[in-house]
Amino acid sequence: MGSIKSLRCRECGKEYEPQFRYVCEECFGPLDVTYREASINRHTFDLREKTYWRYFELLPITDKANVVSLNAGLTPLQHADKLGERLGLKNLYIKNDSVNPTFSFKDRPAGVAVSRAKETKLKAVGCASTGNLASATAAHAAKAGLPCYIFAPSDIEHVKIAQALSYGAEFVAVEGTYDDANRVASIIGDSKGYGIVNINMRPYYVEGSKTLAYEVAEQLGWEVPDRLIIPVGSGAMLNAICKGFEELHALGLVGSVKNLKIVAAQPHGCAPVVDAFKRNSDEVIPVERPETIAKSLAIGDPGDGIYVLKRLKQYGGLAEEVGDEEIRDGIMMLAQSEGIFTEPAGGVSVGVLKKLVDEGNIDKDEKVVCYVTGNGLKATEAIIGVLPKLTAVKPDAAAVSAMIG
Amino acid sequence: MGSIKSLRCRECGKEYEPQFRYVCEECFGPLDVTYREASINRHTFDLREKTYWRYFELLPITDKANVVSLNAGLTPLQHADKLGERLGLKNLYIKNDSVNPTFSFKDRPAGVAVSRAKETKLKAVGCASTGNLASATAAHAAKAGLPCYIFAPSDIEHVKIAQALSYGAEFVAVEGTYDDANRVASIIGDSKGYGIVNINMRPYYVEGSKTLAYEVAEQLGWEVPDRLIIPVGSGAMLNAICKGFEELHALGLVGSVKNLKIVAAQPHGCAPVVDAFKRNSDEVIPVERPETIAKSLAIGDPGDGIYVLKRLKQYGGLAEEVGDEEIRDGIMMLAQSEGIFTEPAGGVSVGVLKKLVDEGNIDKDEKVVCYVTGNGLKATEAIIGVLPKLTAVKPDAAAVSAMIG
Structure with missing residues (x-):
């Protein structure tokens, strides 16, 4: 139970x-x-399943039989010695969520929400999304055996949603904007009693992202790192990660979280939270038309923006933004030093990290965890322009040998 | 040590x-x-790293300091209850290697080979590949800090190698066929003392794939399953998996492997091993021009083909092929039942499994493990034609409600 x-x-x-x-x-x-x-201690988890469901007592499901698992979570916390060297950091870690089953961190909140939908006997689930969340929701719905409705603007490119479509969800292609799709999803969800994971299932949904805190703490031997770099779209993930560390402390699994420092990272073309932070304001002014290659962070009116600002005040916070060029540099730097291939949101995290180190805002001895939340294969077009061009060579060993030196 | x-x-x-x-x-x-x-028992591994390096004593590296790890391996063994239901199997498992750090099983052999190259102080590494192996080798080389040369035909599409290029390897774009690229790689590797992972590092390289046996056994509670469905390209992986189970038995970690049954799965357009098996011949006749959507299995002259045939004789083996349509069906069936999105090679495994069940060649009570070795995001074009088309609807709750019923 x-x-x-x-x-x-x-x-x-x-x-x-x-x-x-x-x-x-x-x-x-x-x-x-x-x-x-919950009656748990540090060793409770030692031999449990290697997924985020190892923290079952801390997740909003009553009966284990209702867990819908694709084996997401417990993704690598990679000691980034090579990237650390480049940046001048001695204790850098990358939390690599690009290797979740549907290839982003969204398997955490979507998996929890779909499980709760199953537990409360909802007839169907869904979400308003064209990206990572659509795939995560559809895949978990498939495993749950629940019908799934994905609400999206009808001008979406077919190939961009191939993954989500493969899981067998029904796409509701709304003639309108993303906001229209969202509104329709909300009405349909409430009127039909369908669990729209990021809307009417939101209290359960956001709990899934807490596991990004639990896992980091456990993987560090139940230590609280000095600083977290967290990409911010709606802001729900950042808030959930803070909640996660606080819960671990309340349970006695980690020491004080008072010295934890939080960094909110956003792309330049959609940085309403960074903007409010820098204005020292509590008011998040929506960005009307986000323009960034980091599509998964292009949320102009972040639902949890004000809570992110509160968290930043609470946790010696910083907020910073980087432009498309720095995002691409971040993607390439991460791949070339750590062998991790991320979508632009991960380039935002790495780019912001670099900027803060360069500006002297992060000490070289700090234990820093940088969250990389999605997979580069989902947005290869973002980096095509910065990849090396190929130079052809005759199929002759001498010619090749001369070329490669 | x-x-x-x-x-x-x-x-x-x-x-x-x-x-x-x-x-x-x-x-x-x-x-x-x-x-x-090696002095190990079943509990040796309980608290070790959650990667294939947990089996360090059984891998060809002398000093742990030389391990180059991207945290590959210990990928999910998913109890495929939903797919099992569809097929009529009670104990079906999917070994999901699509979630490795470079998104295919190749992180296993490439990671071991690059580690050994580091250990033996080779100056550079490389491979001849345009696909999964190129990414796996380049990513591990990046983490190792070793120069890496990828040999490929010069007519390769730039976007198809974006991932591999992102890791910073040097691409040697050979004007010629894949065979030309292979030959040049081999000569360069031997003459310069570079570790070409799938050629002159092959003895070490193939050891990495053994871990696909170790993990399955450990994840089943140190049990040997009844039957394995294994996709066959060069055949090295199938052979390594058999070796892996035999080693576990020799170490006393699992019981007898005598009743293990092996299935070799190939795509119809490149099935030289299946062909030899069905002719009851020891001779593998190369396929001159492979034609299949399963590019990662399109190896016309499989280096380990004859060893696969030996393994099939040894282990009550079967070999079967499926065409492009069945491969696509396999991909969709796996996504829609288990939420696992695979490249066509995984569709080959699932397609062959379905075919054998339908033909009555697999008993419904057997404990079957089906290997899914790569990620669907790498080949979305393969399934575009079979995805549902989108029907647009006005952004109006009543209209949407009428549509979704």
């Missing part, structure tokens, strides 16, 4: 039974899952 | 010091690595 207890309003504190509900009736604040005390 | 002992000729048994050497001086047979006895 899991230890999920209630949903509690993040703003006014009102508690609810953990049902199909996602905003506070009183104040419209977002709801967070609360848990009964 | 590792336990590598010697290189031994697979044909005449002559032994050599484990140096930079790959064919027998006496009879030109291939060389296999031998090991000194």
